[in-house]
Amino acid sequence: MNFRRFVSLILGAAVILGLGGLGLVYTYGRAHTIDAVEATVETDVSRVGTPFAGHIQSLEVSAGDRVSAGEEIARVQSPGLEQSLETGFPEEGLGYRVDGDDVIVFTATADGVVGSTEHAVGSFVTANTQIAAIEVEGTTRVKAKVPMTAADFARLPAGSPMTARLPDSTEVATEVYEVQFEETEDGDSLAVVRGRSPELATAGTFTNGAPVTAQVKLDDAEGFGSWAARQLAELITPSGATI
Numbered sequence: 001m002n003f004r005r006f007v008s009l010i011l012g013a014a015v016i017l018g019l020g021g022l023g024l025v026y027t028y029g030r031a032h033t034i035d036a037v038e039a040t041v042e043t044d045v046s047r048v049g050t051p052f053a054g055h056i057q058s059l060e061v062s063a064g065d066r067v068s069a070g071e072e073i074a075r076v077q078s079p080g081l082e083q084s085l086e087t088g089f090p091e092e093g094l095g096y097r098v099d100g101d102d103v104i105v106f107t108a109t110a111d112g113v114v115g116s117t118e119h120a121v122g123s124f125v126t127a128n129t130q131i132a133a134i135e136v137e138g139t140t141r142v143k144a145k146v147p148m149t150a151a152d153f154a155r156l157p158a159g160s161p162m163t164a165r166l167p168d169s170t171e172v173a174t175e176v177y178e179v180q181f182e183e184t185e186d187g188d189s190l191a192v193v194r195g196r197s198p199e200l201a202t203a204g205t206f207t208n209g210a211p212v213t214a215q216v217k218l219d220d221a222e223g224f225g226s227w228a229a230r231q232l233a234e235l236i237t238p239s240g241a242t243i
Contacts, residue, residue: 032217033216033217033218034146034147034148034152034216034218035214035215036145036193036213036215036216037145037146037190038144038211039143039212039213039214040142040211040212041143041164041200041207041209042140042142042208042209043136043139044135044136044139045115045135045136045208046108046109046110046112046134047132047133048108048130048132048133048134049130049131050076050104051127051128052076052104052127053078053080053126054076054078054079054081054124054125055076055123055124055125056074056119056122056131057074057076057077057103058074058121059073059074059119059120059121059131059132060072060073061074061114062117064113064114066114067108067112067113067134068108068111069108069109069110069111070107070108071107072106072107073107073134075099075103075104075106076104076106076125077103078102079102081098081103082102094109095108106131109134110136110137113134113135113137114132114133114135115133115135115207116133118131118132119131137201138201140196140200140201141174141177141194141195141200142162142164142172142194142200142212142214143192143193143194144162144164144214144216145192146190146191146214147190148189148190152218155218155219156216156218156219158177159175159176160175160216160218161174161217162174162175162215163214163215163217164195164213167206167210167211167212172197172199172203173199174196174197175197177195177196179192179193179194193214193216195214
């Protein structure tokens with residue numbers, strides 16, 4: 001065998017091994033991550049509403065304002081309040097206090113950001129009307145619907161990583177803390193996975209319920225095949241690169 005042919009064989013073998021290695025690395029990566037079919041950002045909401053009909057006397061907040069627990073949100077003047085006080089309605093409770101005979105003052109029950117205000121000062125509102133909604137600080141999370149088998153679920157312990165890409169393309173790494181299952185209209189099963197991270201409070205720009213993309217990483221119960229793939233991944237991917 002001449003030298004040129006020998007070199008050609010070596011190069012051909014290297015190409016074949018390289019392609020095989022890339023395929024194995026790709027398969028390894030795909031076997032360890034699952035893309036969500038649907039994902040959103042969600043936050044607990046504290047709703048401020050009046051149990052009495054009346055006029056909004058004042059409104060101290062606007063959408064986007066940051067509020068602290070106990071901070072005044074609105075005042076409603078209600079002719080029916082005095083009668084209710086006479087029949088035992090408490091003058092103070094969670095999220096409200098009575099001022100005088102006919103004014104009820106509503107306050108924030110938690111720290112957070114005002115998501116919306118529904119009515120203007122001077123408006124007449126009926127009983128059980130929502131006046132404002134407050135997105136509670138520290139409760140923002142990613143909710144992702146993920147196709148998942150029983151074997152996949154066994155590889156998704158609490159604390160597993162889930163990466164979310166927000167609407168402005170910011171990527172946030174979250175940790176899975178809850179997994180529930182729901183049945184689709186076709187009878188298939190989807191895992192509803194929730195992940196949280198302190199970074200979500202300040203990451204990017206989004207609203208409660210905004211659609212995002214998410215990817216769950218499964219735990220690697222490493223056997224020889226995944227060990228070999230990992231070794232190849234380390235050899236043929238640049239330092240710090242991900243699959």
